[in-house]
Structures are given as C-alpha cells and as structure tokens.
Amino acid sequence: MSHHHGPASATVEFFFSFRSPYSYLAAARAFALPQQYDIELVWRGVRPMAMRGQPLPLAKQLYILRDAAREADALDLPFGPMYDPIGEGVWRCLCVAEYAAEHDRLAAWVITAATAIWGRGVDVRRDDAFVELCRTAGLDSAACLMAIERSDYRERVECNTARLAELGHWGVPTFAFDGELYWGQDRIVDLEHALREAGHLRGASASPRRRVSA
Amino acid sequence: MIGSLRDYLKRRLVPSTVIATSRRRGPARWRMRCRQWLGQPLRVELYFAFDDPYAAIAVPGLARLCSARKVELRLYPLLQRGIADDPAADARALHALQDATRLSRRGGHTGLLRSEPVTADAVAFLAHWCEALAMPADRLRFASAALEALWCDGRSGLQREAFAQLHRQLTGQLPASGDAQGAALARNAQRLRQRGHWESPAACLAGEWFFAHERLAQIAQRLDQYRVGAQV
Numbered sequence: 001m002s003h004h005h006g007p008a009s010a011t012v013e014f015f016f017s018f019r020s021p022y023s024y025l026a027a028a029r030a031f032a033l034p035q036q037y038d039i040e041l042v043w044r045g046v047r048p049m050a051m052r053g054q055p056l057p058l059a060k061q062l063y064i065l066r067d068a069a070r071e072a073d074a075l076d077l078p079f080g081p082m083y084d085p086i087g088e089g090v091w092r093c094l095c096v097a098e099y100a101a102e103h104d105r106l107a108a109w110v111i112t113a114a115t116a117i118w119g120r121g122v123d124v125r126r127d128d129a130f131v132e133l134c135r136t137a138g139l140d141s142a143a144c145l146m147a148i149e150r151s152d153y154r155e156r157v158e159c160n161t162a163r164l165a166e167l168g169h170w171g172v173p174t175f176a177f178d179g180e181l182y183w184g185q186d187r188i189v190d191l192e193h194a195l196r197e198a199g200h201l202r203g204a205s206a207s208p209r210r211r212v213s214a
Numbered sequence: 215m216i217g218s219l220r221d222y223l224k225r226r227l228v229p230s231t232v233i234a235t236s237r238r239r240g241p242a243r244w245r246m247r248c249r250q251w252l253g254q255p256l257r258v259e260l261y262f263a264f265d266d267p268y269a270a271i272a273v274p275g276l277a278r279l280c281s282a283r284k285v286e287l288r289l290y291p292l293l294q295r296g297i298a299d300d301p302a303a304d305a306r307a308l309h310a311l312q313d314a315t316r317l318s319r320r321g322g323h324t325g326l327l328r329s330e331p332v333t334a335d336a337v338a339f340l341a342h343w344c345e346a347l348a349m350p351a352d353r354l355r356f357a358s359a360a361l362e363a364l365w366c367d368g369r370s371g372l373q374r375e376a377f378a379q380l381h382r383q384l385t386g387q388l389p390a391s392g393d394a395q396g397a398a399l400a401r402n403a404q405r406l407r408q409r410g411h412w413e414s415p416a417a418c419l420a421g422e423w424f425f426a427h428e429r430l431a432q433i434a435q436r437l438d439q440y441r442v443g444a445q446v
Contacts, residue, residue: 055297059412063423065229066236070432073237080233084225121226169309170302183309186428190316 010200011040012191013176015164016110018093018124019048019086021068024114025075026173026185031107034212037192037200039177043101043214044160045094046172050086052161054170068118071185078119085117089124092148093117094157099147100139101214109137156214239439242420246440256419256440257286258433260426261406262357263295263414264337264344267314267326270365272415272426274358275321279434283441289353290402291341293334295414307331317427318366326365336372337364338393343381345398346390355384 014030016023034041050056072079085093093113100109112133116122122129127145134144147153167176175182175191178198182191195201246256260276262269273289280287296303308331315325340360347353359380364372381389409418417426417433420440424433 054302055300057297057412059407059410060297062232062410065232066423067425067429069233069236074432081226081230082233084229086225121230123225168305170305180312181309183313184428187313187316190320193320 010038011042011177012195013042013044013163015044015046015160015169015172015174015176017046017048017172018090018114018117019050019084020172021064021079021082021118022071022185023173024118025068025071025077025079026188027107027111027114028077029185029188030173030175031111031212033188033192033195036202037195038202039195039200041212043097043106043212044163045097045157046161046164047094047157048086048090049170049172051090072118078115080119081121082118083121083123085124087125089117091154091157092124092130095148095150095153096134096139096144098153098156098214099144099150100137101212103139105138106212106214109134109139112137242422243440246420255284255286256437257288258437259288259290259418261290261292261295261402261411261414261416261418262426263292263334264340264357264361264364265332265334266295266414267310267328267331267365268317268425268427269415270326270361271314271317271321272417272430273354273361275430276417276426276433277354277358279430279437283434283437285437286350287354288350289344289357290405291344291357291399292403292406292414293338293341293396293399294403295334295406295412297412304331314365314427324366327367328365332364332372339374339389340364340377341399342393342395343377343389345395345402347385352385356381359384 012033016027016030018024030041033039069079083089096113097106097109100106113124116129116133117124122133124130124133131141131145134141164170164172164174167174167181169181169183171183173183173185175188177191177194180194182188182194249256258276258280260272262273276287279285296306300306311326311329311331318325344353344357344360347356360377363377363380378389381387406412406416409421411418411423413425415426417424417429419433419436422436426433
C-alpha cells in the first residue's frame with residue numbers, strides 16, 4: 001500500500017468528503033472500479049468545502065440535497081434522514097478512513113459511515129454510534145477511537161486536500177486519471193469510458209486483486 | 215440545551231425535512247394537471263448564460279426534449295450568475311470546458327471546440343440580442359445557433375458581425391442595437407435567485423430545479439410523469 005506518493009500511470013485518485021452527499025453516492029461504484037479495470041484506486045479523503053473557505057449559499061445547499069435525493073432514488077441508495085457531520089464528525093470519519101486503509105477495510109468503512117450519515121441520520125460525533133459503525137465495518141473500535149486523535153492521519157487529510165487544490169479543483173467527488181479530472185458521481189461513466197479507451201478494462205480471465213490504497 | 219436543540223435542527227431535522235419534502239411530487243403534479251385542464255401547456259423555464267459552455271448542451275438538448283413532448287420552453291438569458299466572490303470561479307470555468315466536451319461527446323456530438331473560457335462581457339451582446347427577441351421561437355432558434363457557433367464551431371470567433379448575420383438569417387430582423395436590455399437581463403437574474411437558483415444552465419419545472427446540461431434524462435422523466443398524471 002502506498003502513502004501519498006505521486007500517482008503512477010495506471011492510478012485513479014478518488015477525492016472524497018464525508019460531508020458530500022454526492023461522494024456518498026459515488027463511493028460504492030468508485031471502490032468497485034479496480035475489480036473491473038486494471039487500476040490502482042488511490043484514496044484521497046479531504047476536508048469539506050465548508051471547512052476550507054468555499055462559499056456555500058443556501059440555494060446551493062438546498063439544490064444539492066434535493067438533487068442528491070433524486071440521484072439516490074435512481075441509484076436505489078438510501079438517502080435521508082441525514083445528520084450533517086461537519087466539524088469533529090468529519091475529522092473522526094476521515095481519520096478512521098486512514099486507519100481502515102491500513103487494515104484493508106477502507107471501502108467497508110467509507111460505505112458504512114457515509115450510509116449512516118446520509119441514509120440513516122447517525123450523529124457520528126456520538127461515541128456509542130461511532131463505535132457501532134466501526135464494528136459494522138469490521139474495525140477494532142478501541143483502535144478507531146485512538147485513530148481519531150492521531151495527528152499523522154490528520155496530516156494525510158491535509159495533504160489530500162492540498163493535492164486537490166494542486167490539481168486545480170475544489171469539489172468532490174473528483175477522480176483524477178491520466179491528467180484529467182472527473183467531478184461528480186454522475187461522471188463515473190466518463191471516467192470508465194476513459195479507462196476503457198486507455199485499455200484498462202480487465203479481461204474476463206483476469207484475477208481480481210485488492211487495488212485500493214491510501 | 216438550546217445549543218443542542220439548535221444543533222439538532224440544523225444538522226438533522228431541517229436538512230432531513232428538505233430531503234423528505236423534495237420527494238413529494240403530489241402538489242406539483244396537481245398544479246401541472248390544473249394547467250392542462252385550463253388548456254395551458256406544460257412549461258420549462260431555462261436560465262442560461264452565453265459565456266457558460268454547459269449552455270451549449272442544455273439549450274439544444276432541452277429544446278429537443280420539449281419539442282418532442284409539445285412542452286413550452288421559455289429562455290431567460292443571464293449576464294450575472296454564480297456565487298459572489300467564489301474563489302473557485304476561474305477553476306470552474308476551465309473545468310466546465312473539459313467537462314462540457316465530454317458531456318457533448320457522450321451525447322453523440324463532436325464536443326466543444328473552444329479551448330479557452332469566454333468572459334461574460336465578451337458575449338454580453340448575445341444576451342441583449344436574445345432578450346430583445348419577443349417571440350419565444352425566435353429566441354430559441356437564435357440562442358441555439360449562437361451557442362453552437364460560439365462553443366462548437368471551431369471557425370467562429372467572437373465577432374459581432376458574424377453573430378449579427380446569424381441573427382438576420384434566423385429571425386429576419388436586425389439585432390437590437392446597443393445594450394438596451396440591461397434592465398430585462400437584470401430581472402432575469404433576479405427572478406432566478408428569487409425562485410431559488412444561482413447558476414447557469416438552470417431549468418425549472420413545476421418549481422423543481424435541475425442543472426439542465428446534466429439532468430436532461432431526469433427532466434424528461436419528470437415531464438412524462440406529469441403528462442401521464444394528467445391523462446389519468
């Protein structure tokens with residue numbers, strides 16, 4: 001597993017925020033990409049827009065909720081009730097994501113936590129709810145509670161956030177592949193087109209390997 | 215205690231209620247049914263800016279969709295759009311070019327041929343000319359053709375005379391002189407914001423907003439739902 005090195009030629013960087021409903025809608029399909037394409041998916045958990053100075057007017061907040069609800073229904077994913085994790089809730093989830101990546105449970109954690117936030121209205125700042133989510137994702141809950149205090153995990157998140165800015169982007173979910181950025185859960189189809197064009201579609205006989213790194 | 219309650223309202227109750235109410239289509243379906251009983255066509259409003267490459271996908275796409283369903287499409291050109299003091303504005307403009315090209319190709323078209331963003335000032339005359347056209351059909355023809363020429367035709371620059379010729383060909387009239395439509399264009403922007411949106415290309419159907427360039431299929435689905443409802 002690699003940590004914060006520059007991407008190799010067949011990597012897809014996946015920029016994700018736990019406060020973004022569209023990131024939640026993208027997560028399962030994003031983590032499934034390495035099964036279908038011969039790529040390494042590089043996890044980039046980032047701070048939410050509202051925690052890095054991006055303005056988010058009310059009209060935009062309302063549109064995002066309503067549009068994400070439509071898209072979730074189309075994808076048959078639970079959406080609402082929700083609990084906004086901004087602040088400490090976001091940090092908890094991001095730090096545990098870094099821990100989960102080290103223990104091969106990244107996809108399980110991200111999907112479990114994001115579904116709880118956006119589909120069940122779980123307040124991830126509450127220890128009891130948080131511990132339950134960690135267990136559901138197959139993680140050691142005591143280790144997760146320690147992970148949320150680790151400064152090196154927070155530094156990784158800052159590096160990921162800086163990486164997004166360095167690429168010239170601001171929003172999530174964003175995928176970076178071969179010098180192009182794909183912003184939005186509904187742009188995965190364009191990313192997949194590019195992956196096929198670049199010859200990364202796995203053959204029917206290819207052996208599935210774990211290909212997600214942080 | 216009060217802080218906890220405020221926190222709960224802000225983080226859970228209000229957003230969850232927004233999500234839940236967004237799924238209730240009954241009142242909108244009833245309004246659409248009433249319009250049809252009164253002999254009024256279903257109507258989609260599209261707020262768009264000529265400096266927005268996504269408009270080059272939204273305007274013709276929505277025009278095709280509405281024409282096939284005999285739905286009225288009203289165009290509201292914009293000069294002002296977006297979020298004030300948005301630090302990502304320049305990055306958005308660059309990304310929109312690349313993204314709109316991919317969306318265009320996904321739709322079976324050639325993609326955008328312009329490689330640099332266009333400023334609102336540089337194409338403000340198009341918004342004035344479009345707004346000055348009283349007939350909705352003329353407005354739609356001109357907007358579609360001008361956006362095509364601006365974003366998808368590699369030979370077109372930003373010369374007024376080329377667009378004026380296009381205007382004459384499509385409408386049989388000379389374009390409006392000067393910037394006489396400033397007040398009307400400001401009203402369009404005000405109407406967009408008052409009705410709950412901020413950006414181009416925004417389509418409004420029965421009070422529901424869609425980013426038209428990326429939600430054409432969803433708009434079509436909603437229109438079909440309303441029409442089916444009206445026939446029951």
